[in-house]
Amino acid sequence: MSEKKKWLPRWFYQLASPRWSYDIMGKLLPGFALVALISLVVGTIWALLYAPADYQQGNSFRIIYIHVPSAILAQSCYMLMAVAGAIGLIWKMKVADMVAKSCAPIGATMAILALATGAIWGKPTWGSWWVWDARLTSMLILLFLYLGVVALHSAIESEATAAQSAAVLALVGLVNIPIIKYSVDWWNTLHQPATFKLTERPAMAPEMWMPLLVMVIGFYCFFAVSLMMRTRNEILIRERRSSWVKELVGKQ
């Protein structure tokens, strides 16, 4: 038995225990919350007051500091949801199902935020709220995928069945992520190419992308905080009949 376990780290198996996950998330929460608060406050002030305006777009370009982090996060969150769903399917790990379920509403919110800020940015710069180009359309599909996952969870009463079907939907929709990312490279679009690339320095000036990076970090930490809070709630609800939850509730 012990030999078989070696190829995955110990914490992976510990995550299978709702109680262990609940405790570890409780310990991680304050740190992430603090980093999220600091970087969001610093990033917002830096972005709005100290970052320079764009030579073409002037101040309206500053919406990038919300638009880009929320769009990046909407995609990262989807990948996490699909991976957690796959782990739930393969290893039948309840906590993974709970993480996947908790990802969906947060990801949907981020996708809505990215689409809304994009539209608000598009009107003054492009001249249109919405264009059916490949980037915008694939992002809208991402939102619908999130809403589908949320709908499946609330439509199916059995938690195990709901988690399974939502995980399959999430895995099927995973193909959309590379499409969103590369849509601006593969096809003629109105949307400009990516602001942040993994392999190159950003095309924009450092005094513009540094606050953006701070905002991205802040969004990720905020995501971690809200995901852990949702997952902890989910654990308590589903484990409400177990003795440790009763004990925990009894204490308060």
Next chain:
Amino acid sequence: MNPKRKQRLIIVLLIVFGVGAAVGLTMFALSQNINLFYSPTQIAAGEAPKNTRIRAGGMVVDGSVIRDQNSLNVTFEVTDYEEKVMVHYNGILPDLFREGQGIVAQGELDSNNVLQASEVLAKHDENYMPPEVADALEKSGNMPKPEGEVYNK
């Protein structure tokens, strides 16, 4: 890994890669329909249908913008540095519209291959920069210019 988990892992991988292949092939087959606009090269080659609504995209050619003094009529050329297409438009142009700027115009091609546009949208790139930097780059002639490929995928 026990056999049951292995089997489920294989099913999960099959779903992901199966859907990926199917969607990939579909997208490849439809790629011309997914493109938001025709490039001037495609229009010059006669790939764009006439007398139906299409979009054309490209950079506004320097010195090609002719505004009518008494109306909102404006004509200009767009290019992908290979071919040029003349665009005629009657309306208010977006703030970002200027020579050397990328635009996407929607309208119908007439018999002279002039796009009679009903809507002109401005396209911008990811090279955001402060005005001072833009001035300095402009003076030294190092302003990044989008390549023709950007309009010809």
